[in-house]
Amino acid sequence: MSFNLQKIRNDFPILSRKVNGYPLVYLDNAATSQKPQQVIDAIVDYYSRYNANIHRGVHTLSQEATDAYEAARKKIQTHFNAKEAYEIIFTAGTTHGINLVANGFSEILKKGDEIIVSAMEHHSNIVPWQMLCEKTGAILKVIPMNEEGVLVFSEYEKLLSQKTKLVFVNHISNALGTINPIEIIIEKAHEYGASVLIDGAQSCSHIKPDLQKLNVDFYVTSAHKMCGPTGVGILYMKEEWGNKLAPYQGGGEMIAEVTFEKTTYAGLPHKFEAGTPNICGGIAFGAAIDYLNRIGFEAIEAHETELLKYATEKLLEIEGLKIYGTGPDKTSVVSFNIEGIHPYDIGTIVDKLGIAVRTGHHCAQPIMDFYKIPGTVRASFAFYNTLEEVDALVNAVKKAKMMLS
Numbered sequence: 384m385s386f387n388l389q390k391i392r393n394d395f396p397i398l399s400r401k402v403n404g405y406p407l408v409y410l411d412n413a414a415t416s417q418k419p420q421q422v423i424d425a426i427v428d429y430y431s432r433y434n435a436n437i438h439r440g441v442h443t444l445s446q447e448a449t450d451a452y453e454a455a456r457k458k459i460q461t462h463f464n465a466k467e468a469y470e471i472i473f474t475a476g477t478t479h480g481i482n483l484v485a486n487g488f489s490e491i492l493k494k495g496d497e498i499i500v501s502a503m504e505h506h507s508n509i510v511p512w513q514m515l516c517e518k519t520g521a522i523l524k525v526i527p528m529n530e531e532g533v534l535v536f537s538e539y540e541k542l543l544s545q546k547t548k549l550v551f552v553n554h555i556s557n558a559l560g561t562i563n564p565i566e567i568i569i570e571k572a573h574e575y576g577a578s579v580l581i582d583g584a585q586s587c588s589h590i591k592p593d594l595q596k597l598n599v600d601f602y603v604t605s606a607h608k609m610c611g612p613t614g615v616g617i618l619y620m621k622e623e624w625g626n627k628l629a630p631y632q633g634g635g636e637m638i639a640e641v642t643f644e645k646t647t648y649a650g651l652p653h654k655f656e657a658g659t660p661n662i663c664g665g666i667a668f669g670a671a672i673d674y675l676n677r678i679g680f681e682a683i684e685a686h687e688t689e690l691l692k693y694a695t696e697k698l699l700e701i702e703g704l705k706i707y708g709t710g711p712d713k714t715s716v717v718s719f720n721i722e723g724i725h726p727y728d729i730g731t732i733v734d735k736l737g738i739a740v741r742t743g744h745h746c747a748q749p750i751m752d753f754y755k756i757p758g759t760v761r762a763s764f765a766f767y768n769t770l771e772e773v774d775a776l777v778n779a780v781k782k783a784k785m786m787l788s
């Protein structure tokens with residue numbers, strides 16, 4: 384499929400609505416993406432034609448639902464180039480996947496073991512590890528970042544030692560847009576025998592990661608950032624971890640055999656999928672992946688790079704505007720403030736003009752503390768945004784500045 388922007392926009396019914404009398408300009412894609420008709424249709428189709436519980440039924444509807452759910456898992460495996468489909472565990476999203484891994488490591492880590500996170504993590508990649516440290520006596524270390532919002536690699540190398548057991552880094556920062564050099568981060572951690580979890584919540588809508596090539600131990604993401612529904616995501620886990628990690632939750636689906644004396648667990652992926660899953664969500668996630676691949680990640684990246692360049696240039700023409708996250712490897716996120724104006728006030732005014740941006744700390748308070756700011760205005764662009772929408776944002780921010788200065 385060639386990159387026909389108008390045709391792509393026609394796939395997203397929400398993009399033709401108005402907000403406060405103005406055409407919606409949706410620039411909050413880092414929080415969640417909009418959904419194309421193809422994904423909405425997959426949801427309606429499931430509930431209209433073959434809604435049933437999976438894996439346990441012999442009846443036709445159950446088998447159809449099981450086949451569709453497992454076909455989605457296979458599609459996701461192919462997309463991320465995992466070696467086996469069973470290494471893809473369906474979760475409720477990135478946060479769930481991270482907590483699942485943290486729970487598993489609570490029985491592996493010992494007092495004095497060290498775990499490393501980066502200075503630019505989302506709270507969901509900080510809090511579970513702090514809880515894990517409290518439980519196990521492990522120590523949390525932090526890779527610092529510089530003014531540009533780029534991790535200081537030499538400091539990371541200094542933190543690594545034989546005590547390091549785990550390294551957790553986001554692929555792309557949600558607050559800054561920085562793309563982290565995960566290939567080399569993973570390689571270095573492995574030299575010390577440490578395992579690595581990459582948080583791909585922000586990357587998978589922009590980049591197609593090759594999990595076998597990355598040689599990563601765990602990779603998590605959420606469908607809703609990738610044009611799929613909320614409440615579903617995946618945890619990729621290398622097969623060897625399937626035996627080493629304890630299950631997160633007990634219940635149906637995750638067992639091999641249950642007696643009152645003892646329960647034995649199923650293998651991957653079911654060991655970590657207790658209870659009835661988000662069946663419809665998994666199937667619609669597969670439809671979203673099909674949709675993105677039909678557009679093509681090269682085309683997505685090229686268009687988003689153009690949006691980022693144009694938005695950065697135009698916004699910087701506004702006097703007193705400062706962008707946070709100015710490193711050389713960035714995705715289409717522009718986080719900014721205007722001197723003397725609270726980000727919340729800018730967000731409120733631009734909303735009156737139909738423009739959706741996010742304001743606040745973006746669940747990354749340590750980044751805001753680093754820059755000594757309460758938060759930022761964040762415009763995050765997707766492949767369905769246009770250069771005209773960038774102009775609308777810039778004009779609205781200028782108007783807000785005039786009103787608030």
Ligand SMILES: Cc1ncc(COP(=O)(O)O)c(C=O)c1O
Nearest residue numbers: 476477478505507553557584605
């Ligand atoms: C980098 C990053 N990690 C984790 C999350 C949490 O994702 P979810 O709320 O879908 O679990 C987000 C959400 O914005 C994120 O941007």
